[in-house]
């Protein structure tokens with residue numbers, strides 16, 4: 001038996017340590033440990049609830065918008081407020097554009113190098129790579145000249161001894177299986193993706209005034225002034241500029257991202273069998289298109305035990321199914337006590353011990369839904385929408401599966417989604433849906449402005465006494481919720497239950513493995529000194545530990561350590 005410790009996991013946000021016991025070339029037990037603690041929930045006590053979104057947004061600079069959006073939703077819910085339509089549409093466009101940027105960065109820049117061997121791309125034939133690429137998609141940049149230019153760039157890095165962003169990878173690892181030409185194609189798209197994620201992010205910047213960390217949120221709406229007659233406000237000219245970027249980003253999603261994910265899935269079809277883990281899936285509806293949060297463009301809900309037929313929808317911003325069934329356990333987390341509590345009743349009192357395999361070993365709390373751990377994220381979201389019969393989801397899932405099946409030469413069904421590569425495929429399907437939602441909300445905003453409605457804000461009023469509220473949001477890494485208790489206009493308690501908390505959580509009150517942990521069990525490990533397979537599965541969740549533990553570093557942490565004993 002070998003114990004593999006990867007600490008920290010890189011190409012994620014924050015400090016995550018993963019421990020695995022390996023027996024006969026396979027993982028047979030695992031621990032996920034958040035190695036940082038932040039305390040944003042404590043900082044919020046006694047503050048004005050209208051300011052909470054500014055603080056909570058500093059939880060993370062990756063999912064930068066999400067803690068702003070969900071925070072105002074929680075306070076609006078506590079006050080029973082409605083939000084003007086324009087504000088919903090502007091928020092929706094920001095959420096969709098940010099999600100598209102985030103998913104593209106995840107696939108290309110944070111996880112593709114687990115599958116793509118950049119060094120192998122040096123020996124590819126650019127003409128063969130181009131003819132393969134052109135057989136898969138009609139993306140205009142799939143030319144041999146482009147591939148040759150990328151290869152020359154890579155050769156330049158190697159010749160100068162400066163591999164830069166490609167310096168540390170498991171190049172030549174036995175689990176790397178792509179032909180040299182596919183590696184070259186993917187390396188080219190890796191570089192192109194920088195440009196397109198930037199365009200998506202620019203949409204967020206224009207509407208949110210800044211990113212990371214948008215500035216236009218408000219309890220009751222958004223602070224964007226709409227005025228077709230002013231150059232200093234949101235007007236049709238600015239919106240036309242945004243539309244041009246929406247179109248360019250859409251072309252990259254459909255012609256490049258979707259094609260590349262399906263090609264990787266076909267070449268690595270084994271990885272449609274690994275990485276399943278926890279199959280209780282939780283997602284929430286997103287993109288409200290009414291003032292109250294009762295109608296949504298994309299559905300969400302709970303799937304117990306992988307049974308899509310038992311899907312339970314979550315229908316509104318007041319849904320009791322969601323409000324009543326979320327809890328967090330600290331039995332295995334570095335907080336004082338052993339409780340399992342509803343967020344309104346939680347406290348956050350840090351109490352560090354050492355790493356105890358059977359005791360406390362993480363700063364991440366362990367959330368549960370209906371008493372069980374649940375997986376969240378694009379896979380949970382896509383399976384939920386599929387279960388709800390959402391047409392667009394079925395269209396893109398079927399399209400992706402048919403492309404994988406054609407390339408793999410065998411039928412690949414929906415069941416394959418419960419896997420490491422299934423998470424990438426689902427993220428890509430979700431990106432295509434986010435693009436459609438972005439276009440829809442752009443059109444809704446234009447139509448509403450054309451009717452002469454320029455309202456973006458309803459003023460919040462805080463009654464005396466106590467109010468409780470929750471807000472949820474389907475963030476890039478999955479279901480995010482904020483829970484607030486307000487007393488006489490000040491925050492009495494504030495809890496964030498975050499996507500990476502759900503997935504990176506340690507064992508809960510029933511000692512069941514959390515989603516990262518469970519997904520690693522059964523993964524093959526070809527070389528214990530180079531645990532690439534662990535990275536593949538963990539990266540497929542797109543971890544964000546800044547979010548999951550919402551402080552900063554303990555003293556003297558190693559910058560990089562991979563050890564085996």
Ligand code: NFE
Pocket residue numbers: 013059060061062063066067475476477478480498499500501543544545546547548
């Ligand atoms: Ni920091 Fe986040 C997202 C949130 S956490 S990236 O998406 O909320 O998982």
Ligand code: MG
Pocket residue numbers: 041495496497498550
């Ligand atoms: Mg929390």
